[in-house]
Amino acid sequence: MLVAEGLTKSYGRRRALDGFDLSVAPGEIVGLIGHNGAGKTTFVETVTGLVRPDAGRIRIGPYDALRAGRDARRLLGVAPQELALYGGVTVRENLRLFAGLTGLRGRRRDVEIARVLEELRLTDLAGRPVGVLSGGQRRRVQAATAMVGSPPLLLLDEPTAGADPETRSALLSAVKARAEAGAAVVYTTHYLPELVDLDATLALARAGRVIARGTQEELTRRLPGELRVTFADPAEPELRTPTTDPGADLAALLATGRTPASVDVRRPSLDDLYRSLGTAVPEKPEAPDAVA
Numbered sequence: 582m583l584v585a586e587g588l589t590k591s592y593g594r595r596r597a598l599d600g601f602d603l604s605v606a607p608g609e610i611v612g613l614i615g616h617n618g619a620g621k622t623t624f625v626e627t628v629t630g631l632v633r634p635d636a637g638r639i640r641i642g643p644y645d646a647l648r649a650g651r652d653a654r655r656l657l658g659v660a661p662q663e664l665a666l667y668g669g670v671t672v673r674e675n676l677r678l679f680a681g682l683t684g685l686r687g688r689r690r691d692v693e694i695a696r697v698l699e700e701l702r703l704t705d706l707a708g709r710p711v712g713v714l715s716g717g718q719r720r721r722v723q724a725a726t727a728m729v730g731s732p733p734l735l736l737l738d739e740p741t742a743g744a745d746p747e748t749r750s751a752l753l754s755a756v757k758a759r760a761e762a763g764a765a766v767v768y769t770t771h772y773l774p775e776l777v778d779l780d781a782t783l784a785l786a787r788a789g790r791v792i793a794r795g796t797q798e799e800l801t802r803r804l805p806g807e808l809r810v811t812f813a814d815p816a817e818p819e820l821r822t823p824t825t826d827p828g829a830d831l832a833a834l835l836a837t838g839r840t841p842a843s844v845d846v847r848r849p850s851l852d853d854l855y856r857s858l859g860t861a862v863p864e865k866p867e868a869p870d871a872v873a
């Protein structure tokens with residue numbers, strides 16, 4: 582549903598995207614993760630047409646998004662990181678505006694809005710101006726504006742930032758339901774347990790490119806887990822050692838004649854995967870322009 586290849590984008594001398602590739606299939610949720618400044622939001626902005634890449638290709642469904650942007654954007658629902666809502670009008674009126682952009686009119690539009698309000702637990706707030714809502718409530722409204730009209734591609738940029746558990750749970754359920762109905766979803770977050778809940782595949786971004794792509798199982802199994810052994814002899818301290826092959830490491834330990842009292846293997850987690858990205862790439866100060 583989405584194929585992005587070789588995207589580059591520089592701001593002055595700073596490369597926000599540096600050969601960014603990402604494909605997302607219908608029904609797939611991709612968790613796009615990476616440190617602050619890795620290029621996630623810039624990628625989302627190039628797909629939405631807000632930012633023009635310096636090079637690369639973007640296909641959305643049958644359309645070349647850089648040539649047929651208007652047609653491509655009709656297939657897109659976006660929840661940007663910086664909320665973009667009309668504060669002076671009600672939740673329902675916001676949804677009417679966004680539904681109108683997808684071509685929905687009349688009774689079909691009203692039925693669709695009622696469905697999305699219900700899905701994101703916003704029905705009781707429908708008549709209130711967005712400007713008086715709390716941050717978490719606005720996040721849900723923003724997600725609703727992305728989902729109204731059931732676009733086949735959803736780009737959700739940190740949709741649960743600052744959300745309480747109830748808001749988070751409403752959003753995650755709605756995202757799962759959309760993917761089950763066939764939508765392709767790009768989901769950025771710094772809160773990794775959400776990606777387990779969503780059963781998302783992963784794309785790890787670093788310094789403007791995707792450096793690893795796959796299922797959670799594929800990406801974590803390359804990492805070491807931890808073998809923890811306590812011993813029958815209370816004088817022996819507990820052993821904790823990284824391992825990629827716990828069976829072989831335990832066999833080697835038993836061969837030394839020591840008697841374990843308990844054995845535990847901690848499997849590598851998404852946190853370990855995130856840590857494997859290393860520390861955030863430091864922002865380089867921009868070099869001053871050369872003086873002629």
Ligand code: ATP
Nearest residue numbers: 592595596597615616617618619620621622623624
């Ligand atoms: P975060 O997790 O903090 O949201 P991100 O992965 O979304 O980070 P981006 O917002 O895409 O990262 O930023 C990538 C790089 O591009 C950063 O170095 C950022 O400072 C730079 N950048 C992004 N937008 C602009 C802009 N409009 N002008 C100048 N530099 C920008």
